[in-house]
Amino acid sequence: MRAAVLNSGQILVREDVEEPVPGPGQVLVQVKACGICGSDLHFAKHGADMLALGKRMEGVPRLGGGDELDLAHDVYMGHEFAGEVIEAGPGTTAPPAGTLVTAFPILPRPDGSGIDAIVYSNRVKGGYGERIVLSAPLLQEVPNGLPAHHAALTEPMAVGLHAVNRSGIEAGQKAVVLGCGPVGLAVIGALKVRGVRSIVAADFSPARRALATGLGATDVVDPREETAWARAGSAAPVVVFEAIGVPGILDDILRCAPAQSRVVVVGVCMNADTVNPYFGISKELNLQFVLGYTPEEFAASLRSIAEGEIDVAPLVTARVGLDRVPWAFEALGDPEEHCKIIVEP
Known part of the structure; x- marks a missing residue:
């Protein structure tokens, strides 16, 4: 089959990738749409650094059974997917062939030896290919005639929902969202569904600010002209969502946020950073880091999209075939032109 892969920092299109075969508890799916995630863009450029940081981290179970990822060989990516069921593995109950599904992107191994993440792998195929194997128990049937290129955005929307849930924000509290890329926009959508009535969003990009308004x-504000803190208009505590992920932002938030605010870090900064704890201590700020989502949040995000609570259509700025995946990785560097590019193998 055909698939786009990462090899030695380059995105390549392979014509002869080995076909995935479903085992017990698994389902073979024809990929209809797969969103390109910002984490994939970062991994393509800084994969070695990300792997090195992961090796230094303690106290976290590692997916993949300890497999070493070799960046000099083909790496399969694509975790924001939707597709049609082709067939189930041996002894597996699954939706009928042709059913449009999406799934929580992990894959328990049939032999019980571990769990693979469908994110970056030399073995496990991802959504930038024609076919993919998914876990039958983790499948979510796509309801309400939702098109595949919208259902594929379930995964990034779930990231925003998880951040909002972990924040504990209530409808009467004010939210400040710094950064209106896909993650910040997902946070805004989840805040709106939660009933938060004051959501101040900040981004340098006019296009991203327009999308933020559309999502709720x-x-x-344009930070070059006005701070989010000034627009929030009160010294009362707020719930801040940091969705930028570059050095210096976190310290600036600690310096500027009102006393007793909660700061939720959902932007992934891969660089070493420096903060002044004095800012946080003096104002009794609550600092929380969040990552990913639960299966329940994944399902809830799919429902919100399918029922029209979150309109993801404006986020999709291009739909491309496999041959244009290398172009798409470059094009996503311009926030005025693109937000979410969908690959349709």
């Missing part, structure tokens, strides 16, 4: 931000 009540105020948008």
Whole structure:
């Protein structure tokens, strides 16, 4: 089959990738749509650094049974997917062939030896290919005639929902969202569904600010002209969502956020950073880091999209075939032109 892969820092299109075969508890799916995630863009450029940081980290179970990822060989990516069921593995109950599904992107091994993440792998195929194997128990049937290129955005929307859930924000509290890329936009959508009535969003990009307004931000600011703190208009505590992920932002938030605020870090900064704890201590700030989502949040995000609570259509700025995946990885560097590019193998 055909698939786009990462090899030695380059995105390549292979014509003869080995076909995935479903085992017990697994289902073979024809990929209809797969969103390109910002984490994939970062991994393509900084994969070695990300792997090195992961090796230094303690106290976290590692998916993949300890397999070493070799960046000099083909790496399969693509975890924001939707597709049609082709066939189930041996002894497996699954939706009928042709059913449109998406799934929580992990894959328990049939022999019980571990769990693979469908994120970056030399073995496990991802959504940038024509076919993929998924876990039958983790499948979510796509309801309400939702098209595949919208269902594929379930995964990034779940990231935003998880951040909002972990924040504990209530409808009467004010939210400040710094950064209106796909993650920040997902946070805004989840805040709106939660009933938060004051959502101040900040981004340098006019296009991203317009998308933030469409998803539910009540105020948008250009940080070159006005701070989000000034627009929030009160010294009362707020819930801040950091969705930028570059050095210096976190310290600036600690310096500027109102006393007793909660700061939720959902942007992934891969660089070493420096903060002044004095800012946080003096104002009794609550600092929380979040990652990923639960299966329940994944399902809830799919429902919100399918029922029209979150309109993801404006986020999709291009739909491309496999041959244009290398172009798409470059094009996503311009926030004025693109937000979410969908690959349709």
